[in-house]
Amino acid sequence: MATAPPEWQLIRASRLLDGTGAPPVERPTVVVRRGIIHGVYAGDAFRADWPAAAPVLEYPGHTLLPGxxxxxxxxxxxxxxxxxxxxxxxxxxxxxxxxxxxxxxxxxxxxxxxxxxxxxxxxxxxxxxxxxxxxxxxxxxxxxxxxxxxxxxxxxxxxxxxxxxxxxxxxxxxxxxxxxxxxxxxxxxxxxxxxxxxxxxxxxxxxxxxxxxxxxxxxxxxxxxxxxxxxxxxxxxxxxxxxxxxxxxxxxxxxxxxxxxxxxxxxxxxxxxxxxxxxxxxxxxxxxxxxxxxxxxxxxxxxxxxxxxxxxxxxxxxxxxxxxxxxxxxxxxxxxxxxxxxxxxxxxxxxxxxxxxxxxxxxxxxxMGLEGEIGTLREGFAADIIAVPGDPSADLGVLRRPSMVMLGGTVVARH
Ligand SMILES: [Zn+2]
Structure with missing residues (x-):
C-alpha cells in the first residue's frame, strides 16, 4: 500500500515531453503539490516558491512524460x-x-x-x-x-x-x-x-x-x-x-x-x-x-x-x-x-x-472529456508522471521500461 506523499515534491530529469506534441523541455523540474502539478520549469528558469526542504526525485538520463x-x-x-x-x-x-x-x-x-x-x-x-x-x-x-x-x-x-x-x-x-x-x-x-x-x-x-x-x-x-x-x-x-x-x-x-x-x-x-x-x-x-x-x-x-x-x-x-x-x-x-x-x-x-x-x-x-485534468504535464494537471530511460521521441520502445510511476503525486512503482 502506498503511503501519503509529502505536500511538496520536485522531480528532475534530462528532458520532459508534456504529452501535447510540444517541443521537449530540457533539464526540467516538475514541482508537485498535493498531487497536482504546481509548475514545470526548464533548466534553472524558475524562482522557487516552494519549501527548500521539499524532497527531490532525480532521474538523470531520463524523460518525464504523463502517465x-x-x-x-x-x-x-x-x-x-x-x-x-x-x-x-x-x-x-x-x-x-x-x-x-x-x-x-x-x-x-x-x-x-x-x-x-x-x-x-x-x-x-x-x-x-x-x-x-x-x-x-x-x-x-x-x-x-x-x-x-x-x-x-x-x-x-x-x-x-x-x-x-x-x-x-x-x-x-x-x-x-x-x-x-x-x-x-x-x-x-x-x-x-x-x-x-x-x-x-x-x-x-x-x-x-x-x-x-x-x-x-x-x-x-x-x-x-x-x-x-x-x-x-x-x-x-x-x-x-x-x-x-x-x-x-x-x-x-x-x-x-x-x-x-x-x-x-x-x-x-x-x-x-x-x-x-x-x-x-x-x-x-x-x-x-x-x-x-x-x-x-x-x-x-x-x-x-x-x-x-x-x-x-x-x-x-x-x-x-x-x-x-x-x-x-x-x-x-x-x-x-x-x-x-x-x-x-x-x-x-x-x-x-x-x-x-x-x-x-x-x-x-x-x-474522454478529461482535458485539463490528466494526460498533460502542465500546471494544474494531476501529477500522473512516468520517468523512462532515454528519449521516447527517438525510440518508443523505452516506454516499456519506466523507472518510476507516479499516480496523483504518489510514487506507485519503481523499477
Ligand atoms: Zn473491446
Missing amino acids: LIDCHVHLTLPGDGTPFETTVREPDGTLVALAMRNAQTALAAGITTLRDCGSMRDTSLELRRAQRLGYAVLPRLFLCRCPMTVTGGHCWYFGGEADGPEGVRRMVRRLVRAGVDYIKIMASGGGTVGTISSRPSYTVEELRAAVDEAHRMNRRVGVHCTCAAATRNAVAAGADHIEHALFLTEDTGHQRYEPDVADAVARAAAVTSTLCVGDFIVQALRDKPGAGPEERAAVERWRRMNDGNLDNTRRMRAAGVRYVAGTDAGWRYTPFDGLVRELELLAASGARPVEAIAAATSGAAAA
Whole structure:
C-alpha cells in the first residue's frame, strides 16, 4: 500500500515531453503539490516558491512524460487466449480479482488511466469501490459498466442487452444510475459467437435515442464498429468516439476501405486504434509449441488482417481522423502492459513518435472529456508522471521500461 506523499515534491530529469506534441523541455523540474502539478520549469528558469526542504526525485538520463492512458481495455478478461465464452462463466468475485490483477499490471507498466470498454455486470464498478476504500492502488478507472448491445449481440453475456429506442433510453438511464462515466454501445457484431462483425446490429434510430439520452445526462458515447455501415450509423447518430472503425466485409477477413466513412469520422469523432490485438494473436499462435497446419493458416489470416488494419489506419489518419491509443487488453492474447506495442503500430501507420505519445496522453484525455485534468504535464494537471530511460521521441520502445510511476503525486512503482 502506498503511503501519503509529502505536500511538496520536485522531480528532475534530462528532458520532459508534456504529452501535447510540444517541443521537449530540457533539464526540467516538475514541482508537485498535493498531487497536482504546481509548475514545470526548464533548466534553472524558475524562482522557487516552494519549501527548500521539499524532497527531490532525480532521474538523470531520463524523460518525464504523463502517465499513459489505455483507451480500450476489458478488465474482467484475462488476455491469455482463454475463450471469451469460458471466462464469462466465472463467478463475479473471481472476475473482480482478475480485474484487480489486470489493473495492477497496467499501473506497474506506467499506464495510470484505463478506459474499460465493457466488463461483466457490476464487476468494474465493484473494483472501483474497492479502490476508493483503499483496498488496492489502481490506475484511474473510466467505466461504462457493460456495453449496451442488441439481444444476443456482441458481448451480450456482460448484461447490457437493450432493444428499440425506448429500451436503449432506459438502459442508458440505468447505466447512469449505476455510476458509469460514459456509455459504450455495440453497433455491429464482433468476436462473440453467433454475432456478425460485417453487419450493423442497432438501427440508426436506436443509436440516435441512446446518444441523445447519454448526452442529456452529460455522458459521452463510444461505439464499437467493425464494418463501414455501423460506423456510418454511429456518426449519423452523433457518437463521440468510435472503437476499432474496421471495414470488414461479408468475405471474412477482408476489408474494403470507404473514403466517405473516413471523411465523416474525421469531422465527428475520435477513433480508438486497437491495432495490437491481431499482432499479439500472431505472436501467440506462432510461438505455440506443436503448431499444425490449422494454426499456420490462422496466423496467415491474421497477418493479412493486420496489414489491412494498418493500411486503413494510415488512410484514415491521412483523411484527418484523430486516433487515440487502445489495446483491447484482456481480449484474446492482448496483455495489460501492451500499450507500447500499440504506439509502435500507430507509428507504423505514419504517426511521428510524439504524435503516438499524444494518442496515449493528451489526445486520449481529450477524447474522454478529461482535458485539463490528466494526460498533460502542465500546471494544474494531476501529477500522473512516468520517468523512462532515454528519449521516447527517438525510440518508443523505452516506454516499456519506466523507472518510476507516479499516480496523483504518489510514487506507485519503481523499477
Ligand atoms: Zn473491446
